[in-house]
Amino acid sequence: MDLLNSIGGQHGNSRFVLGIDGLSRSGKTTLVQQLRFELEKEDRPYQIFHLDDFIVERARRYHTGSEEWQEYFHLQWDVEWLSNHFFQKLKAEEQITLPFYEGSRDTHDDRTIPLPKEGLIIIEGVFLQREEWRHFFDKIIYLDCPRETRFNRESNETKKNRSKFENRYWKAEDYYINRYHPAESADIMITS
Template sequence: MILESTLLNLLKKIPEVKQGHKVVLGIDGLSRSGKTTIVRNIEQLIEDKEICVLHIDDYIVERKRRYNTGNEEWFEYYHLQWDVEWLKEHLFRRLKSSHELQLLTYNNEDDTHSLNTIKLPDTCLILIEGVFLQRKEWSNYFDYMIFVDCGRKERFKRERVETQNNLVKFETRYWKAEEYYMETVSPIESADLLIKN
């Protein structure tokens, strides 16, 4: 668990949000590393700034585009789970220049999307959390990047029991994609700050 004092020190390292500007902060890390919890804690600690939080998993594609595509499962997870180019054009490129974003938000219950409007104040800290944020298509759009590092055993223990029972899916889909990301992108070395969780 991240201590409040650690988070306060972290916040001192983030670029200052000046009047009329936006700062984009990435919280990168593998599944169940603690990214969402850190974002929640940052939100609670920052009281003097407007904050906009985006979770990259809200923008995945429908199942038919990421399962049973004929590709290996890890490839589907890393390359097809999100429409990387669409998000680059409609989310990342517009973060600093737009007052609002029109984003297709995924509904897991019925495997559909709805178009949602996200308001972006002129002066705000934009927190984006998710896996694989430092992929080459997106990495240049962040002002500051944090990588939350947590070992595989600990992350796996945080999964629900019924999820843990499907070990093959982790071995063929999630863990292989994570290994690919760690080997080809080197997110720990590329991040501005590393948090061990």
């Protein structure tokens, strides 16, 4: 499958912002690696961002007094900050400085990333079609994958804590699916 042609091929003399949306373990990273391969083969400019690089510190997303699923959906990222300092700047800026999360230290390191003058900007992550972000994308691909298939892709150690999935991740995913209908709202839906 020629992924670049399926998303629209050439994008003229501007930046094209592509979202790769899907729930955890749906195959987003694998799809992004395929896109990277095709872009490099065709010598086309691009930049890739992983939304999980911009999560907030643990104290802001765990044990906040909110239900676990709400912490995951509403507090995992600073949605407003990302809207104003990341998404809003993708089309116009030559470079962008972002706080990359360092999990082992639970801190952020600012990094400045150059943006291609023309080309594809790919953003991979969950919940990309939330109302605060959807309008920043030129096109969104949604990877639809059954919950049990995704759960079976987790490590055996991770699978031992099924209650975390039931209380945190799956309730947030259900909220996202029921409120935003990502499979139907995406420009392209891929079953993985």
